[in-house]
Amino acid sequence: MKKIVDLISEDVKQAFASKGYEEKYGFVTLSNRPDLCQFQCNGALQAAKAYKKAPIIIAQEIADILKENARYKEITAIAPGFINITLSDEFLAGYLNGMRKEKDFGCEKEPNPMKIIIDYGGPNIAKPLHVGHMRSAVIGESLKRIFRFMGNEVIGDVHLGDWGTQMGLVIAELKRRKPDLVYFDDNYTGEYPDEAPFTLSELEEIYPAASAYSKENPEFREEAKKITYLMQNGHRGYMALWKHMQDVSVTDLKRIYERLNVSFELWKKESDAQPYIPDMVKYLKENGYARISDGALVVDVKEETDTKEIPPCMILKSDGATLYNTTDLATIVERMELFNPDQIIYITDKRQDLYFETIFRCARKTKLVNENTKLKFIGFGTMNGKDGKPFKTRDGGVLRLEYLIDMVTDEVYRKIMENRTMDEEEARKVAEKVGLAALKYGDLSNQISKDYIFDVDRFTSFEGNTGPYILYTIVRIKSILEKFKETGKTVNPGLEILEAQSDTERDLMLQITKFSDTIQGAYEEMAPHRICQYIYELSDKFSSFYHETKIISDEYDEKRQASLILLITLVQGILLTCIDLLGFTAPDRM
Ligand code: ARG
Secondary structure (H helix, E strand, O other): OOOOOHHHHHHHHHHHHHOOOHHHHHOEEEEEOOOOEEEEOHHHHHHHHHOOOOOOHHHHHHHHHOOOOOEEEEEEOOOEEEEEEEOOOHHHHHHHHHHHHHHHHHHOOOOOEEEEEEEEEEOOOOOOHHHHHHHHHHHHHHHHHHHHHHOOEEEEEEEOOOOOHHHHHHHHHHHHHHHOOHHOOOOOOOOOOOOOOOOOHHHHHHHHHHHHHHHHOHHHHHHHHHHHHHHOOOOHHHHHHHHHHHHHHHHHHHHHHHHOOOOEOOOOOOHHHHHHHHHHHHHHHHHHEEEEEEEEEOOOOOOOOOOOOOOOEEEHHHHHHHHHHHHHHHHHHHHHHHHHOEEEHHHHEHHHHHHHHHHHHHHHOOOOOOOOOOOEEEEEEEEEEEOOOEEEEEOOOOOHHHHHHHHHHHHHHHHHHHHHOOHHHHHHHHHHHHHHHHHHHHHHHOOOOEEEOOOHHHHHHOOOHHHHHHHHHHHHHHHHHHHHHEEEOOOOOOOOOOOOOOHHHHHHHHHHHHHHHHHHHHHHHOOHHHHHHHHHHHHHHHHHHHHHOOOOOOOOOHHHHHHHHHHHHHHHHHHHHHHHHHOOOOOOOO
């Protein structure tokens, strides 16, 4: 289904053409004065220059033609040369009936669907998840859903960090604490136990302890490095411990992601890319892409147009060790081989911007990536506390992701219990859903690249631009529809949405028509916040309409009653679709 602005543009373009002007001047946009009109065309101002005429004369000529068209209730030419456009109520209602009957409310999809890998989440085994990982997961999940909705094939990959020095640190610390474990006996040749020699909470406590200890103890640091090296080169005992760490971590990660309503098609790991490294290094050397610099193997990636210094991309350190870089390049090779995607999108903290720029340049220059495959980095801003500084726990530590979810959920629970309309068990379940909406909406309603302030009170408020407010609207519509059902009446299938009978009804209807525009915009700009803005306005317009309109009444004839029910059903459907694209769900009541 065509977007409503495009339909109107067609008419206005035709009008320009019929008066001998170039069609392009008939370009229509949403009105920036909604108090005066619904849409506007500013083309007469530009045409005036090209045709050396007064803009208002051209605007008036076009207005005179459009006035004849039944689609429009009001067309006015306004000095110096604007054309203000307001749709007829009949056309507006007709458009909504079209939307209502089409799949996905008539949103036009991507004409050239792509195969896209989204690399998001990026948790590290044996290290606790933190807020940055939450942002990556929340943003990535939403973008994945938006891309998929638009008709693309999208594969989400969690890209687990299981290959870094953190593994060696944890093993070294474990060795210090429990030196008698069979894993540390280099002469042992038997099977290792199925059960891990540590619990999850132990594992979570070990990493920070080991990391702190290594800072003051160089010997320990060396030991950890050695262990990392041995583990990466197949030491049996260390490999077995590494496997245990994976199992324990992944089970927990899956649980947390489930709580976040985030899911991955792929659970690939950094270690999966390691087998690709030897051939890749050989290829880079043999084709003259890599050179030795201070003993290290590097690829130069700077370009003439650079305004800042872009360091070479290091492939191997002077001791032959691989780096985060090496793994990411090998992962590109792996992804090309396994999936041959049209695009790979990476979502991390924007501080990794330069890092990815280097990787992308290196992959392009050395043709590790297919020429037609796009590589795209999306960097997000920091979530700050009310003091404007990165969010920390009270004792100054990095806030663990799960505490954050609990904090928001508990606050919602408290708010629900204040009203005491449900028992504790139900309230807990509802709070989990509403809390997640609060958290995700609080995040996604900001432009991705911007820092934002985490404010539990504001995020969990049932009023204003918040997740709970959107859910509240959905729940309210649901209860009206249930009440309608209870009256025993039904909507006769032949009936339609009728012309608006009030300003608030018309405003609501107009807002609905902007659905496709919003989703396409969010897709093209990779901007979920546009969806948030749209549903916030939609909820607000619904609220104004609802406050002055009785939705169910015996005084209505069958047609009017059906029209109102169809209208709010459409609002509900659109809201549900949008929150699904943002990655949260609505409770039955709240
Ligand atoms: N594990 C990394 C971190 O915690 C993020 C991984 C991002 N993805 C990638 N392909 N490098 O910072």
